[in-house]
Amino acid sequence: MYVRIFFFLCSMSFNKIQQADIAFFTSVCGERYVHTDEEQLQRCASDHTEDLRYMPEVVVQPANTEEVSRLVRYCNGRLIPVTPRGAGTGLSGGSLPVAGGVSLDMKRFNKVLKVDRRNFQVTTEPGVITQELQEHLKAEGLFYPPDPASKGSCFIGGNVAENSGGPRAVKYGVVKDYVLNLEVVLASGDVIWTGANVLKNATGYNLTQLVVGSEGTLGIVTKIVLRLVPAVKHDLIMLVPFRSAVQACEAVNAIFMAGYTPSALEFMERDAIEWSMKYVQSAGVALPPDIQAHLLIEVDGNDMDVLYRDAEAIAGIVQQYDIDEVLFADSHEQKQMLWTLRRKVGEAVKSNSIYKEEDTVVPRAELPELLTIIKRLGAEYGFNSVCYGHAGDGNLHVNIVKAGMSDEDWNNKLPQGIRKLFAEVVRMGGTISGEHGIGVVQRPYMDIAFNDVQLQLMKNIKQVFDPNGILNPGKIFM
Numbered sequence: 001m002y003v004r005i006f007f008f009l010c011s012m013s014f015n016k017i018q019q020a021d022i023a024f025f026t027s028v029c030g031e032r033y034v035h036t037d038e039e040q041l042q043r044c045a046s047d048h049t050e051d052l053r054y055m056p057e058v059v060v061q062p063a064n065t066e067e068v069s070r071l072v073r074y075c076n077g078r079l080i081p082v083t084p085r086g087a088g089t090g091l092s093g094g095s096l097p098v099a100g101g102v103s104l105d106m107k108r109f110n111k112v113l114k115v116d117r118r119n120f121q122v123t124t125e126p127g128v129i130t131q132e133l134q135e136h137l138k139a140e141g142l143f144y145p146p147d148p149a150s151k152g153s154c155f156i157g158g159n160v161a162e163n164s165g166g167p168r169a170v171k172y173g174v175v176k177d178y179v180l181n182l183e184v185v186l187a188s189g190d191v192i193w194t195g196a197n198v199l200k201n202a203t204g205y206n207l208t209q210l211v212v213g214s215e216g217t218l219g220i221v222t223k224i225v226l227r228l229v230p231a232v233k234h235d236l237i238m239l240v241p242f243r244s245a246v247q248a249c250e251a252v253n254a255i256f257m258a259g260y261t262p263s264a265l266e267f268m269e270r271d272a273i274e275w276s277m278k279y280v281q282s283a284g285v286a287l288p289p290d291i292q293a294h295l296l297i298e299v300d301g302n303d304m305d306v307l308y309r310d311a312e313a314i315a316g317i318v319q320q321y322d323i324d325e326v327l328f329a330d331s332h333e334q335k336q337m338l339w340t341l342r343r344k345v346g347e348a349v350k351s352n353s354i355y356k357e358e359d360t361v362v363p364r365a366e367l368p369e370l371l372t373i374i375k376r377l378g379a380e381y382g383f384n385s386v387c388y389g390h391a392g393d394g395n396l397h398v399n400i401v402k403a404g405m406s407d408e409d410w411n412n413k414l415p416q417g418i419r420k421l422f423a424e425v426v427r428m429g430g431t432i433s434g435e436h437g438i439g440v441v442q443r444p445y446m447d448i449a450f451n452d453v454q455l456q457l458m459k460n461i462k463q464v465f466d467p468n469g470i471l472n473p474g475k476i477f478m
Contacts (some may be wrong), residue, residue: 014099014473017057025102028070033108042236044085048095048150048346049357049441056083056103065183065212066193071268072220072470073189081473084216086126088157089150091346091357092439094162096217098474099159104218106157109222112136120228121180126221127155143231145172148435149343157221163213165435167264167298167342170392172229174435176212183223184211187466199226210461215437216472218465235263235300236311237335239285241324245269245293245387249367251318251393252295256364259319260310264298265392266342267367272349272388272399276341279348284341289332291324295391296342343382344398345388354402354410356441358418360425361434364394371414373424374398382409395434398463404440415444422448446477 025034036039037225040059049228053135062068075082076402081101088095097103110129116122117140124133130151134144147166148154158164160182160424165174182204194207211218242248252265268276270292277284284296295318299310315326329335349355362370371387374396378385382405422432431449432442444457459477462469 014081014101014470015079016061017101018296021074021078021080022058022185024074025058026230028067028074029060029062033063033143035059041103043200044088044095044097044105046351047088047090047093047095048350048438049091049096051354052093052096052440054096054098056097056102059103059105061105065185068104068185068220068222069189069191070452071102072185072187074139076187076189076468076470077465079468079470079474081470083222083282083472084157084161084220086155086161087129087150087153089148089154089438090158090437091359092162092441094435094437094439094475096440098440101470104220106155106220109157109292113223115140115142117142119197120230121225122228123223123225124156124157126160126224128156130154130156130159137228138231141231142228144226145169146175146178149346156224156226156255160212160224161215161219162435163312165390165393165395167266167433168391169390169395170264170265172259176209177371178226178228179212179224181207181225182211182221184219184221186219187468187471191222192219195464199227201442213437215439215475217475218471226366232263232300233302233388234304234307235298235335236307237296237298237329237338238315239327239329239338240295240297240315240318241267241285241288241291241327242293242295243290243322243324246368246371247321248293248295249371251321252367253365254320255297255314256392258313259313260299260317262297262314262392263300264290264296264390266296266389267386267391267396268294268296268342268345269386271386272345273341275348275352275386276345279351280340280344282337283326283339284337288324296338298411311395316421342388345386346399349386349399352401356414357398357436358398358421359395359433359436359442360401360421360430361395362425362428362430363394364392366428366430366478367394367396367430368406370396370430374421377417377421377424381413381420383414383417390434393434394430419445419448440475443476443478 026109045055083097083100085095106127110124147165388401
């Protein structure tokens, strides 16, 4: 994979940063916000993606749209690559400056600009932490549902760039379902709004949805208008232990077939919850030796009587399977403990071993087959996997751990197994990323999800927005 990236970048004609460029960046943002020191360069050289590291030549921290416009226009004229960076919590390498150049750090875009309670909308800058935005809105009686596992540290702008989801996507949808309008700086330095602050819009091509999920390859988002929903008052959470991981996957669709839509429905293999408990140093929950997986199920709403009835009905559905005693969280602290265990799985896996995380997604009813295929391919190619994810919408994160694999098998044999896994996912009607994006790590596999005509259309769109290819180069396409 790294060899392919090298050859791709060698075909680009980018210029190295010169002292005159540093002087210009300083004139725009001020000396305090232009960094060439080792500490800042190293900070922006990596994110949460495996162990990848690509050094920028300079880190620049603009404060407003005008500064971004001037910086990007200059870099476009000088053929200097610009890689936008949010909080650095990505899992596909989307913010890594693989071509060097400028790491455009958006951390100073950290203000919630306007809450429109009458129209259930908020206008925010992209550097606002997602959880802080949610808490700000909750105080106004409003709710922004998408909540990635890293919501306590990730930026809302990064969520837009990757079209993030999270546990509550099963009921409420993902980021794209809430973005109404975006202020975007194009590669030319021109500033546009992509849409309108309305719930319906049939006016021309949908530029807003084109930019959402484009990973900073089409423009730099500087303002975001989100639609909101009324805040919900109550939730109930249960943890269901299964003696068969495949049965846990089968139970997911049974819940929906019975007419229930939980606000979250998460799957965790045994290793996932066991490693997470060790990582957060919490006894957490009982884990008998015969338990192979758990479903974390949440229902929410404003009528507790309805929620109790729904929870009891769902508990009745899962009783059809080979399960142990269902745990109902009976306090806020216990609910928080269960969610902490779920949200910390990725970090727990990373702390145990070198790993690769594949973000597979299939139609929900195909989850049992997907899990079975993952384990079969693991046996065939010699890898161990820890699986967890948003089972309610068919999104299964496959953490492949290096453990005892040789470097030779890890670097050469494993990619063959991953390619075969993605081919099976597409055969089932799914695709190779549900919410983490393509970035660097999934680029070699795009030909599995799309044919040559589809890929060329995407490349043509990139060419129209960014003819010199300076915006986040080396991402999405080979």
